[in-house]
Amino acid sequence: MRIVLVGPPGAGKGTQAAFLAKNLDIPHISTGDLFRANISQGTALGVEAKGYMDRGELVPDEVTIGMAQDRMKQDDAANGFLLDGFPRNVAQAEALDAVLKKDDMQLDAVLDLEVPEDEVVKRIAGRRICRNDSAHVFHVEYNAPKTEGVCDVCGGELYQRADDSEETVRTRLEVYHTQTEPIIDYYRAQNLVVTISALGKVDEVTARAMDALKK
Ligand SMILES: [Zn+2]
Numbered sequence: 001m002r003i004v005l006v007g008p009p010g011a012g013k014g015t016q017a018a019f020l021a022k023n024l025d026i027p028h029i030s031t032g033d034l035f036r037a038n039i040s041q042g043t044a045l046g047v048e049a050k051g052y053m054d055r056g057e058l059v060p061d062e063v064t065i066g067m068a069q070d071r072m073k074q075d076d077a078a079n080g081f082l083l084d085g086f087p088r089n090v091a092q093a094e095a096l097d098a099v100l101k102k103d104d105m106q107l108d109a110v111l112d113l114e115v116p117e118d119e120v121v122k123r124i125a126g127r128r129i130c131r132n133d134s135a136h137v138f139h140v141e142y143n144a145p146k147t148e149g150v151c152d153v154c155g156g157e158l159y160q161r162a163d164d165s166e167e168t169v170r171t172r173l174e175v176y177h178t179q180t181e182p183i184i185d186y187y188r189a190q191n192l193v194v195t196i197s198a199l200g201k202v203d204e205v206t207a208r209a210m211d212a213l214k215k
Contacts, residue, residue, distance in 0.1 A: 001026060001080040002105065003213070004087065004096075006184060007113030009172045010120035011198045012205065016113065017084040019206045024213075027076050031085035034067040035059075045070070065095045073103075080108070093183045109213055110187040113198035113205075117173060125166045132156035 001024055007013045014030065021028035038046030045066045052059045068086055071077065087093040100106055115123075122141070130136030130151040138145045138158060145152045162168065187193050194212045198205050 001109070001213070002100075002107045003080070003082045004107060004110045004187070005082060005084045005113070006110060006180065007198060008115060008117075008120050008176045009169065010124045011113040011115045012202065013084055013113060015202055016198070016205060016209060017082055019202070020111075020209055020213075021082045023206065023210055024080070024082070026080040026082055027071075027074075028082050028084060029068065029071050029077075029086075031064060031068075031088075034064070034071055034086075037071075038067050043067075043070075061089075061092050061095060065092065065099060068096070069099050072099075087183055089179045090182050090186050093186050107187075107190075107192055109194050110184070110192045111209060111213065112184055112193055112195040113209075114195055115198045119199065120173060121166055121169050124164050124169045125160075127164050128158040128160055130154065130156040130158055 003020075003024075003026075005013055005017050005020075017028045017030065035046075035049060039050050040046070045063055049059045049063050049067070052063070064086060068083070072081055083096075087096050097106075123139070126140040126142065128138045128140060128145070128149075130138075130153065132151065132154050133156070136151045136153045136156065137143075138152070145158060149158050150156075151158055184193055194215075196205070196208045196212050200208075
């Protein structure tokens with residue numbers, strides 16, 4: 001099964017992608033991991049990407065597409081894959097279609113995780129991270145630490161990342177609306193879009209997604 005996962009920041013995409021990939025026994029391909037792997041292995045595309053990043057420039061679509069293409073050809077992706085964070089605009093979606101077509105492949109579904117905008121803001125802006133370990137994550141409302149501002153796990157100080165401020169979240173949502181959301185219409189025209197609500201517990205959302213994908 002070849003799946004693209006889309007959804008606004010704060011929809012829990014990374015978490016869902018990991019669970020779904022495991023349930024479906026296909027690799028979870030995220031752009032973050034693609035970049036890290038190519039850069040650490042020093043591939044030609046990795047070197048190119050790093051050049052742009054070091055200059056503070058955006059990595060061009062062709063580079064990202066090239067990395068995704070290489071990854072989709074690896075053995076573990078023979079039965080499919082789940083793309084997370086890519087494509088992020090219509091140009092990338094068109095390029096992905098072209099690349100797949102060349103290898104006689106096509107997407108089976110585009111899973112769209114839906115979360116109301118105010119909920120996204122609440123989820124992200126309420127997040128607090130431990131200064132000792134970024135895996136110690138809390139939420140002022142949904143997963144409050146026993147003592148305000150103190151990590152339950154190690155006693156470290158909790159803080160809000162600059163990226164998680166309400167203002168930044170609103171900006172990220174705006175970027176999502178203008179650049180990424182149009183790909184949903186693009187894929188809708190191909191009858192590939194499956195929309196589910198991303199509200200509720202993580203396992204509930206995974207179950208909902210699995211049900212929707214089976215249909
Ligand atoms: Zn901690």
